[in-house]
Amino acid sequence: MTKTRHNDEAVTIVEVSPRDGLPVVCGGASAEEKVDYIHLLTQAGIKYIESVAFTHPRLIPETADAEEVMARLGKKEGVTYIGLVPNEIGCRRALVSDVDEILTLIAVSDTFNHLSVGRSRKETINKILPAIFEVTQTHNKGIRSYLMTAFGCPYEGIVVEEEVIQLFLTLSYMGAREIVLVDSTGMANPKQVKDLVRKLLALSEETNLGVHFHNTRGTAIANCLAAYEAGVRTFYTSIGGMSGTPYGAMELAFGYWNVPTEDLVHLFEVMGIPTGIDLDQLLRCVERAETIAGKPLPGHILRAGPAWKKMPVPVNVKEVTYRQLQ
Numbered sequence: 001m002t003k004t005r006h007n008d009e010a011v012t013i014v015e016v017s018p019r020d021g022l023p024v025v026c027g028g029a030s031a032e033e034k035v036d037y038i039h040l041l042t043q044a045g046i047k048y049i050e051s052v053a054f055t056h057p058r059l060i061p062e063t064a065d066a067e068e069v070m071a072r073l074g075k076k077e078g079v080t081y082i083g084l085v086p087n088e089i090g091c092r093r094a095l096v097s098d099v100d101e102i103l104t105l106i107a108v109s110d111t112f113n114h115l116s117v118g119r120s121r122k123e124t125i126n127k128i129l130p131a132i133f134e135v136t137q138t139h140n141k142g143i144r145s146y147l148m149t150a151f152g153c154p155y156e157g158i159v160v161e162e163e164v165i166q167l168f169l170t171l172s173y174m175g176a177r178e179i180v181l182v183d184s185t186g187m188a189n190p191k192q193v194k195d196l197v198r199k200l201l202a203l204s205e206e207t208n209l210g211v212h213f214h215n216t217r218g219t220a221i222a223n224c225l226a227a228y229e230a231g232v233r234t235f236y237t238s239i240g241g242m243s244g245t246p247y248g249a250m251e252l253a254f255g256y257w258n259v260p261t262e263d264l265v266h267l268f269e270v271m272g273i274p275t276g277i278d279l280d281q282l283l284r285c286v287e288r289a290e291t292i293a294g295k296p297l298p299g300h301i302l303r304a305g306p307a308w309k310k311m312p313v314p315v316n317v318k319e320v321t322y323r324q325l326q
Helices: 031-043 066-073 088-096 110-117 121-138 161-174 190-201 220-230 261-270 279-293
Strands: 012-015 048-053 080-084 101-107 142-148 178-183 208-213 234-237
Touching: 012 261, 031 048, 031 066, 031 279, 048 066, 066 080, 066 088, 088 101, 088 121, 101 110, 101 121, 110 121, 110 142, 121 142, 121 161, 142 161, 161 178, 161 190, 178 190, 178 234, 190 208, 190 220, 208 220, 220 234, 220 261, 234 261, 261 279
Parallel strands: 012 048, 012 234, 048 080, 080 101, 101 142, 142 178, 178 208, 208 234
Antiparallel strands: none
C-alpha cells in the first residue's frame, strides 16, 4: 500500500460491496457470481477490494464461501484483495486463502465492540488483535484496521475524542498500514469530521488514514467532502450503497447505508479530483449488482446519468420564447 500524500488531489476508492453488501443484500449469490462481480469491479479500474469475510459460517452463512471465492478468483495484477477477519482463526483461514491484506475490527465504544466482535475492547486490543497482527506480519501481509464508532455510538452516545486518538496511535504502533475511521451508524457531521481528521493527520504517523461513512442520516457524502478537505485521500464505499445492517441502525427493507461508489466517484470527477475509475464501467457493476439482487439499488448516477451527459429536448414540448411569456 502506498502512503497517501495529503497534498495530492487524487483519491483512492476501496470497494467494500463484495464483502459488506453483496452477501447480505444479494444473499443467494453464488461463489461464481461473486467472482464475476469482483472481476467486473477490476475492469472499472478499482484497485482495492474488500473481497471476502472470514467470519464464522454459523454466524454469517452468506460469507461461508470465502475460501471458494478466493480459490476461484485468479487475482489480477495490480489489484489488492482484502479479507476481513474477526479473530485469529479467521486470520489463519484468510492467510491460507492468499488474500493480499487483512482487515481487522475494533470499536471505540465498548458496547459496540461487544456486539460486533463478541469481546470487550480491552480484550480485543490486548489479546485478539496482537494475535492477528503477529501471524499476519509473519506472512508479510499488510493490515488495515476499522476503527468503528469513531464519531459516536448508538448505544453509548458521544465517544471521547482522546480515546479515538489513543486507539489510532495504538493500532499504528502495532503495525497497521491503514486505519479507517468508521461512522458506524451515520452520527458524524462535517465539522466533527474535519476536527478529528486534522488532529490525527497532525500526529505525522506513517499509517495511512481512511474513512468509511454510513448514510443513515443522509450526511455521508457531505462527510466525505469534509474529510477530503481535511486531508483524507482514501474512501471506503459500496456499489449502490449496499450494506449489511449496522448495529444500532434502523431495519430497512433493503440495505443501503454505505456511500454509493458511483455517486462519490462521479462527484470527485466533476470536481476535477482524479479517482482512476472508469465511471461507465462502474455503472455496469451497478447493473450487475441490481441483476443479482433482483431489485434497484438506491445510488443516483445509474438513473440520473453523469452531470456531463446532455439530455435531448422533448419533441412534444412546444417552444416558448421570452416574448410569448410577456
